[in-house]
Amino acid sequence: MGWPPDLALDTPIPLIELALDGKLDFVKRTNPFGSADDKPAPPPPDKGKVAQGLAAFLRGRKKGE
16 A cells, blocks of 8 residues: 555554555556456357367468368
């Protein structure tokens, strides 16, 4: 939190918890990249399509040729 040691040691624990909750809320709301809660996870790639794409790449052809 950046508090000096004497202030942190003299502060009651419930106030420290409130300060940490507020800091966490601030960081979540001001994160320029969003949060993991905002976006659903992308679906896993289809193994068959990945294998075909890799095989085509190794043969030197474009995908789907």
